[in-house]
Amino acid sequence: MLDRVGNSAVELLASIGEASLFALKAAREIFVPPFEVRETIRQMYELGLRSAPLIAVSGVAVGVVLSMHTRASLERFGAEAMIPAGLAIVLVRETGPLTAGLLLSGRIGAGIGAELGAMRVTEQIDALEASAVDSFRYLVVTRVIACVIALPILTTIMNFTGMFGGFLAESASNGMPLGLYFRRAFSLIELTDYVPATLKTMVFGFIIATTSSYLGFNTASGTEGVGRASTKAVVFSSILIILANVILVRIIFFIFPQAAGG
Amino acid sequence: MAEEAPAVRLDHVTKAFGNRRVLDDVSFDVPAGSGFVILGRSGTGKSVTLRHIISLMRPDRGRVFVDGDEISALNGPELSRVRRKIGFLFQNAALFDSITVGENVAFPMRRHTKMKDAEIRKRVLERLHAVGLEREYDRMPADLSGGMRKRAGLARALALDPEILLVDEPSAGLDPITADEIDDLLLDRKKRGGVTLIVVTHNIPSGRRLGDTLAMLHDGRIIARGSAAEFDRNSDPLVRAFMTSQHAG
Numbered sequence A: 001m002l003d004r005v006g007n008s009a010v011e012l013l014a015s016i017g018e019a020s021l022f023a024l025k026a027a028r029e030i031f032v033p034p035f036e037v038r039e040t041i042r043q044m045y046e047l048g049l050r051s052a053p054l055i056a057v058s059g060v061a062v063g064v065v066l067s068m069h070t071r072a073s074l075e076r077f078g079a080e081a082m083i084p085a086g087l088a089i090v091l092v093r094e095t096g097p098l099t100a101g102l103l104l105s106g107r108i109g110a111g112i113g114a115e116l117g118a119m120r121v122t123e124q125i126d127a128l129e130a131s132a133v134d135s136f137r138y139l140v141v142t143r144v145i146a147c148v149i150a151l152p153i154l155t156t157i158m159n160f161t162g163m164f165g166g167f168l169a170e171s172a173s174n175g176m177p178l179g180l181y182f183r184r185a186f187s188l189i190e191l192t193d194y195v196p197a198t199l200k201t202m203v204f205g206f207i208i209a210t211t212s213s214y215l216g217f218n219t220a221s222g223t224e225g226v227g228r229a230s231t232k233a234v235v236f237s238s239i240l241i242i243l244a245n246v247i248l249v250r251i252i253f254f255i256f257p258q259a260a261g262g
Numbered sequence B: 001m002a003e004e005a006p007a008v009r010l011d012h013v014t015k016a017f018g019n020r021r022v023l024d025d026v027s028f029d030v031p032a033g034s035g036f037v038i039l040g041r042s043g044t045g046k047s048v049t050l051r052h053i054i055s056l057m058r059p060d061r062g063r064v065f066v067d068g069d070e071i072s073a074l075n076g077p078e079l080s081r082v083r084r085k086i087g088f089l090f091q092n093a094a095l096f097d098s099i100t101v102g103e104n105v106a107f108p109m110r111r112h113t114k115m116k117d118a119e120i121r122k123r124v125l126e127r128l129h130a131v132g133l134e135r136e137y138d139r140m141p142a143d144l145s146g147g148m149r150k151r152a153g154l155a156r157a158l159a160l161d162p163e164i165l166l167v168d169e170p171s172a173g174l175d176p177i178t179a180d181e182i183d184d185l186l187l188d189r190k191k192r193g194g195v196t197l198i199v200v201t202h203n204i205p206s207g208r209r210l211g212d213t214l215a216m217l218h219d220g221r222i223i224a225r226g227s228a229a230e231f232d233r234n235s236d237p238l239v240r241a242f243m244t245s246q247h248a249g
Helices: A002-029 A037-075 A080-121 A124-130 A135-174 A178-185 A191-217 A222-255 B046-053 B076-083 B101-112 B117-130 B146-157 B176-193 B204-210 B228-233 B237-244
Strands: B008-017 B020-030 B035-040 B061-066 B086-089 B164-168 B196-200 B213-218 B221-226
Touching (some): A002 A135, A002 A191, A037 A135, A080 A124, A080 A135, A080 A222, A124 A135, A135 A178, A135 A191, A191 A222, B020 B046, B020 B061, B020 B221, B035 B046, B035 B204, B046 B061, B046 B164, B046 B196, B086 B146, B101 B117, B101 B146, B176 B204, B196 B204, B213 B228, B213 B237
Parallel strands (some): B035 B196, B086 B164, B164 B196
Antiparallel strands (some): B008 B020, B008 B061, B213 B221
């Protein structure tokens, strides 16, 4: 029994070590030419642009729900006029980036895990290598770059569509016009609210791409393994994003103390 | 005069997975332009041998040379340079399933040559014509039969006119006519193109046709080596059983 626990612990540590080295290699090779420009653009389309509808629709829904909650709270203090600004700050600082990160860990993480896993078990990754192509650069680095670039853009889309959702709820509730809603929404937002919170999603993108690529790249046991890689990619990416978010928020508050203020 | 380096040389190669030794001190030379056929029962290390030659696997001990370069010690651009001399037909073809058949064959050309799109298309069509698949240019690999996939894989393996062609089970899962057609294509590349063939197969008639030299792997070691005629005279019970098996074709 003790032996089994010990072996499992050693295997787990070895996997964490391997995954960390994999991520470090990806981080280093992002900056090393030659760059796979064509494949990176294709991945930005597949992983980024094609995720936009999911993010936009989710953003509207999140905005509507947040607006309803905010109204219920602020109405008690007669501060309904603050709803657009309050909603915008909540969205831009935290809800937008984290929700986008978690949604994309589902869509992109599962996709990368399954695609690379299937390529591994059908020997397509070996075929790339046999064609004298560096499979790591071609498959992993391109996806990492695409995710790191796409996440902040998608997060911005989520922020705006979230605010639009808030407007729809407000408009239905009290007929507030669009112009007035967005003027109020942006009245308290500062650059230090938007930039650090949005840029932190580059780390989320890196986490999603490296975690799911690592699991896909190391898939074994046929189609069952592909399914497992896909599921694990979502689970581990989500957990790591939530944990990284705690650290990143702490770092943002340290560097931009005003971001911690009200 | 300096002796010409063999196209492929395995020098005391040993490879183990866990406690299981798959290749045990395996050595052989394959002269350029010849056919070398590796026979053996399933799980005896035949495919692992091919993977060592193109450095998809590295030996635990020993060295692998391709055209005089120690491929088992190369990395990065040097490894790519040597790999470009080799074409590899995988047992299940391993076509890239997200792109068309034509783009599969074009892939190595786009990666490693400066040819224009029109020229690439022309050469891809030539390669596909050679394997009887020119009409399948725009089809996806999933829409092809097993035999067609294999022929498309061969077209891709030949895309860059490799000096060495590694072929893993060319006739596995194919009807005898298609299997013969693939063998004909391989022989044509060897005779007319001077390509060095290294073929893993269970199919004895195919092995006889393709191989100037046959080698039999058993438990990770080469237990017999020679021409087909020498194999026929070999008294080793395992070799005899293999060569005379009714399922060998």
